[in-house]
Amino acid sequence: MSELGAGIGWPIELSDGLITLRPLHRRDAKSWNAVRSANADWLAPWEATHPEGGGRPLTFGAMVRSFDREARAGRMIPLAVQLHDRLVGQVSVSGIVWGSLRSGQIGYWVDHNVAGQGITPTAVAMMVDHCLFNLGMHRLEVNIRPENTASLRVVEKLGFRAEGIRRRFLHIDGAWRDHASFAITPEDVPGGMLTRWRRSQRVLAAREHEQHTRWSEQT
Numbered sequence: 001m002s003e004l005g006a007g008i009g010w011p012i013e014l015s016d017g018l019i020t021l022r023p024l025h026r027r028d029a030k031s032w033n034a035v036r037s038a039n040a041d042w043l044a045p046w047e048a049t050h051p052e053g054g055g056r057p058l059t060f061g062a063m064v065r066s067f068d069r070e071a072r073a074g075r076m077i078p079l080a081v082q083l084h085d086r087l088v089g090q091v092s093v094s095g096i097v098w099g100s101l102r103s104g105q106i107g108y109w110v111d112h113n114v115a116g117q118g119i120t121p122t123a124v125a126m127m128v129d130h131c132l133f134n135l136g137m138h139r140l141e142v143n144i145r146p147e148n149t150a151s152l153r154v155v156e157k158l159g160f161r162a163e164g165i166r167r168r169f170l171h172i173d174g175a176w177r178d179h180a181s182f183a184i185t186p187e188d189v190p191g192g193m194l195t196r197w198r199r200s201q202r203v204l205a206a207r208e209h210e211q212h213t214r215w216s217e218q219t
Helices: 026-038 040-046 060-072 119-134 149-158 193-218
Strands: 014-016 019-022 077-083 086-097 103-110 139-144 161-172 175-184
Touching (some): 014 119, 060 077, 077 119
8 A cells, every 4th residue: 555545535526517527437338438439539649559569458347447456556546527427538647656756647538529618627627636635746747749739728728837848758559759748736726726727717708708799899
């Protein structure tokens, strides 16, 4: 057991409005496989692959058991993203190290049918707040291929700090790929990331409303 592994309180559930983050269960197999199949082409360029190729992928049940085992050991926080009662993606913190580092890496994906609706930024903000302010982690990283504009937009919206390019950092879609690295610490978001994200949404909505009003008056 890791130093603080027993203290992550697994299993956990986080909610904000219509969005819920929760562990995957074996009963999710049908809906998870359907979403992944429908998004296979959209997600393939950003999916991790094995450098040596081959090997059979884990069954859904084996994946859920692995997630649960890693979470109970304090090495991972793997959560499904649920909108209303529908599974639409995942957000996870992996590679968790405690001790004097207290860091982890965030990964996420979402169904392309709900992309652009603020679901991914909200889910990531919820996870960040939980890790930094509930669990006492100090640093969270997101590493993104520079070509992945949708994912880059998420960290831009949330105010992650850019830390440069990591050359050939991860094996993605069949080759070693460069990744842009971003990070956040509690000092960067003293009031919480979700609060800041909600505030920025309100400011943007007010600006759009003002622009629409001006356009209507001119026409």
